[in-house]
Amino acid sequence: MYNKIINDFYLFITMSSVEVGKHLYWSIGNYNIHGQVFIVSWLVIFALLAISFWGTRNLQRMPNKPQNFMEFLLEFLQDIAKNQMGEHEYRTWVPYISTIFLFILGCNWAGALIPWKLIHLPEGELAAPTNDINTTVALSLLTSISYFYAGISKNGLGYFSRYIEPTPVLLPINILEDFTKPLSLSFRLFGNVLADELVVSVFTLLVPILIPLPVMILGLFASSIQALIFSTLSAAYIGEAMEGHGEH
Secondary structure: OHHHHHHHHHHHHHHHHOOOOOOOEEEEOOEEEEHHHHHHHHHHHHHHHHHHHHHHOOOOOOOOHHHHHHHHHHHHHHHHHHHHHOOOOHHHHHHHHHHHHHHHHHHHHHHHHOOHHHOOOOOOOOOOHHHOHHHHHHHHHHHHHHHHHHHHHHHHHHHHHHHHOOOHHHHHHHHHHHHHHHHHHHHHHHHHHHHHHHHHHHHHHHOOOOOHHHHHHHHHHHHHHHHHHHHHHHHHHHHHHOOOOOOO
């Protein structure tokens, strides 16, 4: 059991060295980073900021259409956090859950809607940042850090008593669970986004006119579902961590 925990930990730590296809490398000191991921990520962040500014620049008591859209989106994101964390704890975590959902949704839609292959790079190609395992691992690690922080902030050192509940015999399994959560989050998102882009690419090569459109529409729906799943599970993990494990 302990060997399995060590092997899973090693697998998760070394996932950052996994590569799929060619990449545009930028060198920063002794590190090489995937430049195409940063380019598209910055474009997504800029688009999200622009939409936020557009929807909130002229707030009124009787909301206009942009303000209505932003209020609807905020209520939707608040519901994700509230349903998983409860009425009393969710407000602190709405910004994090909202950021995770919107960033993943923006990245997924950017990969599904924009014909990045028409833009030629010296090496590699532009695509959704979430089809890079490094991006999804980073997002899942953020969630892991968040639920540890939430649990310790709420319950103090009593948070760690969850590892020996309901019996100390389950200690290895409870530790293993903390490694499988980010593993499942990262691989689920990465696998689904990569598979969707590959399917669209194959259909486009085989039948370049009209036929790929339904597949692209299905891809947009699947991309939205993946963003919802990731943010909902993140909220659920944080809510679970804040439960009163140490209160007996």
